[in-house]
Amino acid sequence: xxxxxxxxxxxxVVLSIFLQFSRANISLPEIFSxxxxxxQNSFVxxxxxxxxxxxxxxxxxxxDKDMSTLxxxxxxxxxxxxxxxxxxxxxxxxxxxxxxxxxxxxxGEVWLCSGQSNMEMSAQSGINNGEExxxxxxxxxxxxxxxxxxxxxxxxxxxxxxxxxxxxxEMRTFSAIGYFFARKLNKELGVPVGVINSSWGGTPAxxxxxxxxxxxxxxxxxxxxxxxxxxxxxxAPAMIYNAMISPLTPFHIAGVLWxxxxxxxxxxxxxxxxxxALIKSWRIKWGYDFPFYYAQIAPYKYGNPFEGVEVxxxxxxxxxxxxxxxxxxxxxxxxxxxxxxNKQDAALRLANIALxxxxxxxxxxxxxxxxxxxxxxxxxxxxxxxxxxxxxxVGAGGKLTYFEIAGEDxxxxxxxxxxxxxxxVVQSKKVKIPVxxxxxxxxxxxxxxxxxxxxxxxxxxxx
Numbered sequence: 001x002x003x004x005x006x007x008x009x010x011x012x013v014v015l016s017i018f019l020q021f022s023r024a025n026i027s028l029p030e031i032f033s034x035x036x037x038x039x040q041n042s043f044v045x046x047x048x049x050x051x052x053x054x055x056x057x058x059x060x061x062x063x064d065k066d067m068s069t070l071x072x073x074x075x076x077x078x079x080x081x082x083x084x085x086x087x088x089x090x091x092x093x094x095x096x097x098x099x100x101x102x103x104x105x106x107x108g109e110v111w112l113c114s115g116q117s118n119m120e121m122s123a124q125s126g127i128n129n130g131e132e133x134x135x136x137x138x139x140x141x142x143x144x145x146x147x148x149x150x151x152x153x154x155x156x157x158x159x160x161x162x163x164x165x166x167x168x169x170e171m172r173t174f175s176a177i178g179y180f181f182a183r184k185l186n187k188e189l190g191v192p193v194g195v196i197n198s199s200w201g202g203t204p205a206x207x208x209x210x211x212x213x214x215x216x217x218x219x220x221x222x223x224x225x226x227x228x229x230x231x232x233x234x235x236a237p238a239m240i241y242n243a244m245i246s247p248l249t250p251f252h253i254a255g256v257l258w259x260x261x262x263x264x265x266x267x268x269x270x271x272x273x274x275x276x277a278l279i280k281s282w283r284i285k286w287g288y289d290f291p292f293y294y295a296q297i298a299p300y301k302y303g304n305p306f307e308g309v310e311v312x313x314x315x316x317x318x319x320x321x322x323x324x325x326x327x328x329x330x331x332x333x334x335x336x337x338x339x340x341x342n343k344q345d346a347a348l349r350l351a352n353i354a355l356x357x358x359x360x361x362x363x364x365x366x367x368x369x370x371x372x373x374x375x376x377x378x379x380x381x382x383x384x385x386x387x388x389x390x391x392x393x394v395g396a397g398g399k400l401t402y403f404e405i406a407g408e409d410x411x412x413x414x415x416x417x418x419x420x421x422x423x424x425v426v427q428s429k430k431v432k433i434p435v436x437x438x439x440x441x442x443x444x445x446x447x448x449x450x451x452x453x454x455x456x457x458x459x460x461x462x463x
Contacts, residue, residue, distance in 0.1 A: 013416055026094055029048065030159060031247070035106075036102065037167050037192050038055075038105065038110070039108075040107045040204045044081060045079070045081075046058065046079050047078035052071055053072045056087070056097045060081065060093070060105075061092070062083075062090055062107075086106075086108045088106035088107050088108075091103050092105055110251075111195055112255075113256075115294075116199060116202055116260045119177055119178070119201075121177075123171060125176075126341060127341050127342070128344065133171075137168045140166065142182045144170055144174045144197065145194065152243040153238075176347070179347075180346075180348065181354075184352075185351060189359060198245060200244070201262075205261075205274045206238075207224075207237065208260070208276045215237070258294045258295070261275075261297040265307035268306075268310035268311045269314075271314035271315070275314065278358065293325040294327070295346055296315045296329060296458060298329045298338075299440075299444045304445065308443035309443055312458065313461060326353075328368040328457070330446055333446065335446065349455070365387060365455065367455060374437060377422040381427070381437045382425055384423050387451055388422045389453070390451050391452075392450055393449065399420070400417040403416075403437065404437065405426050405434050405437050407430075407433050408435055410463075412436070412441075413431060414428065415431075415437070
């Protein structure tokens with residue numbers, strides 16, 4: 001009787017040996033690399049994979065002694081360390097069966113930038129003064145990490161990307177908002193700044209949220225169902241979150257910058273709830289309530305009459321989520337271009353919010369006027385605002401624009417509006433008993449109401 005021996009292809013043997021060798025060596029997620037920035041004065045976790053039961057020893061230059069841990073039954077390991085105040089560069093040594101040295105590591109402030117194309121837009125994409133900005137972008141204490149675009153039906157533990165030092169070549173293709181924000185923080189705080197850019201043009205908020213958040217909420221689920229497939233990116237819930245955000249959630253950050261909303265004009269009525277749920281869900285996944293600051297989308301000629309302004313107003317109303325801030329950009333826009341080119345001032349406004357509210361620096365004012373309350377006096381509506389000191393009109397011969405008023409018939413008429421005692425008095429001969437006021441309530445409205453910091457008022461409706 002013959003014995004038959006099944007021949008195993010050499011490639012399989014080699015692959016098997018390679019996999020066994022790989023499992024016996026320490027490996028790290030891509031977010032840990034040379035040139036990275038770790039959040040200062042924090043407990044940060046460094047994690048990775050190795051052979052089951054392997055001892056991992058770690059020592060950073062600022063540490064007095066080594067730290068060690070054992071991998072679990074699935075080969076996972078993590079070590080939590082205390083970071084010092086801002087400084088560096090440092091090396092971090094990791095040793096198991098192999099050794100990894102992370103070099104040129106800085107300790108400072110780390111921010112995650114996310115959203116769609118206006119966050120993704122780089123200096124070489126046609127921003128104001130782009131070539132000059134690129135030429136001068138030598139900031140060795142600013143570090144970039146761009147997350148490669150990817151999708152997944154399930155949460156991942158890997159993503160594509162690497163840390164780089166800010167040079168003209170690296171800044172050229174990086175998020176312009178992220179760069180200008182980091183530059184302002186570096187100048188004002190005098191500490192290294194790391195910026196992680198995880199953004200994808202044309203994508204809705206639903207794709208950036210954990211799936212369970214939408215599936216467990218009937219209102220959000222029905223709103224998400226209104227998204228239609230598009231050729232430039234995913235729209236299904238969690239498809240981007242799983243691949244481009246979930247792998248970052250163990251990485252300690254100072255806060256988040258968000259510039260998104262144009263892709264949610266299709267379900268603008270739900271954007272307040274979508275954005276609020278996104279903020280809360282990310283904080284739950286990270287495990288702490290970091291600051292979340294966002295740009296209000298700019299006026300633009302959308303296809304339907306009010307879809308853009310409804311998103312902007314939803315963003316204003318989402319400010320009731322604690323520890324949030326919004327930069328109004330209506331004066332920086334071109335209503336025929338969905339991508340405003342003035343990314344410098346947009347980033348500066350976001351940076352001033354962070355400097356004032358998170359870093360406790362003295363900024364005279366970090367927000368434009370925001371609707372606070374309405375009172376009725378006979379045929380007049382008195383509108384009060386937060387951030388109203390120095391309320392004034394810019395241009396238009398000193399006449400306030402884009403105020404409308406409605407009576408019990410709910411028909412809005414153009415209104416006469418005047419500033420009085422840091423409030424705005426609104427009236428119309430066609431409305432005897434006011435019940436509602438709205439301001440800048442069109443997709444393309446570029447209003448002229450500003451405060452003393454020359455920051456524009458947000459659109460609103462009182463109805």
